[in-house]
Amino acid sequence: MTQQNRQRAVRLFVAVLALTALANGLGNNILSNYFNEVFRINEVQRGFIEIPRESPGILCMVLVAALGFLGNLWMSVVAQALVLVGFIVLGWMSPGYGVMLVFMFIHSLGMHFFMPLNDAISMDLAEQGKVGTTLGKFKGVTTLFNMAAAVMVFFGFRTGFFSFQSKIILPFVIGGIATAAAVALLAALALSIQQKDAVKNHKLLFRRRYMPYYMVTLAYGCQKRIKIVFAPWVIINLLGQGADTVALLTIITHLAGTWAAPFIGKMLDKLGVKRMLWIEALYIAVSFSVMGLLAGMLASGAFNPESWQTWLVYGAYVLCLLFEQFNMVHSYMMRTVALDPSEVTRTLSVGLSVDHVMAIIASPAMGLIWNAWGVQYVFMVAALSALLQVAAASIIER
Numbered sequence: 001m002t003q004q005n006r007q008r009a010v011r012l013f014v015a016v017l018a019l020t021a022l023a024n025g026l027g028n029n030i031l032s033n034y035f036n037e038v039f040r041i042n043e044v045q046r047g048f049i050e051i052p053r054e055s056p057g058i059l060c061m062v063l064v065a066a067l068g069f070l071g072n073l074w075m076s077v078v079a080q081a082l083v084l085v086g087f088i089v090l091g092w093m094s095p096g097y098g099v100m101l102v103f104m105f106i107h108s109l110g111m112h113f114f115m116p117l118n119d120a121i122s123m124d125l126a127e128q129g130k131v132g133t134t135l136g137k138f139k140g141v142t143t144l145f146n147m148a149a150a151v152m153v154f155f156g157f158r159t160g161f162f163s164f165q166s167k168i169i170l171p172f173v174i175g176g177i178a179t180a181a182a183v184a185l186l187a188a189l190a191l192s193i194q195q196k197d198a199v200k201n202h203k204l205l206f207r208r209r210y211m212p213y214y215m216v217t218l219a220y221g222c223q224k225r226i227k228i229v230f231a232p233w234v235i236i237n238l239l240g241q242g243a244d245t246v247a248l249l250t251i252i253t254h255l256a257g258t259w260a261a262p263f264i265g266k267m268l269d270k271l272g273v274k275r276m277l278w279i280e281a282l283y284i285a286v287s288f289s290v291m292g293l294l295a296g297m298l299a300s301g302a303f304n305p306e307s308w309q310t311w312l313v314y315g316a317y318v319l320c321l322l323f324e325q326f327n328m329v330h331s332y333m334m335r336t337v338a339l340d341p342s343e344v345t346r347t348l349s350v351g352l353s354v355d356h357v358m359a360i361i362a363s364p365a366m367g368l369i370w371n372a373w374g375v376q377y378v379f380m381v382a383a384l385s386a387l388l389q390v391a392a393a394s395i396i397e398r
Contacts, residue, residue: 005193010125012189014141019182020080020114021142025149026175027087028111029250032232033242037164039097048364052101056109057356063113064349072345073190076117077183082110084179091172112356116348119331131335135328136265140258147254154247210347212392213334216277217351219388220330221358223284223323225366226382231320234295234375239310249314253321260325273333274393280326281389287323291316292379299375
């Protein structure tokens, strides 16, 4: 690929990342409030509903293996088309609980299918020797437009322009429009450049050499439950806050992330994978433990939800969610240990499936832990999972 073609491809892909991040922020990030306000579920149901929402992540490796002949870009078109179908039904058709679960599954299938493709395409477009920096810049764009979506959600729900009580759910509708534009741009990108990443061997790929990557994705599957399910549920359920407050905290998180993502990318190029895994593990252990301690105090009535200590909970919430910026370290690690570049996408998809096996186990289990022993133990379990990052760093060293 010539430098000019690479620059054009990067611009198109940046636009795709912006649109998909906007759609994700308007759709996936308000699902907790959607479940709470439309279907009135409790914390145990909230844990179990993650099974149909996260099980598509397990199918990801099967889809990548079966459709590998298309190449990463055309597979991305298929992925975003599935996301679009989910948005159309959830946004326009006011489905009942059962139908909602089906099309949430389809939406989630497309969203998860795109995740390893996103990382693989990002690394393919990176300049030699600047993979971490490029990943950081792309992550920064995603974070910025996630923040833009959070701003829209905050003002939309605060002013009453957005509502879960109306027949048409406007955030889902706008997310669908953004996804349709992303599909068009991905198709244009696929048509404009010659793809060399299509694979003829459609077998699932497991190698002992890639065990450190499987380990960190296993840990990430547990840790991500905090970001997606239980940290927001503390704000929604224990503090009694609505979608506008969650959106405001998301804005702050993404604002911090627009700085953190490029910084982590540069540090990745400078320090290497092993040291960054140590830093990630320490960050997760500290931030999750603090959030667990504060949430436990809140649940036990040690302080009032309207007291000044609530601001400590909000601060800990933001710190917990920022851990996701380290996810680029995992993808970069996979690229550095890969025996062949053609194995990167398939292994990323296997790792994503490992992540979601853990997600399906951890979500209901953590819901039961919260119900039986208390919210603080949910965060402590997630904090302990950082030991897998430590173990992966040790294996890479050997």
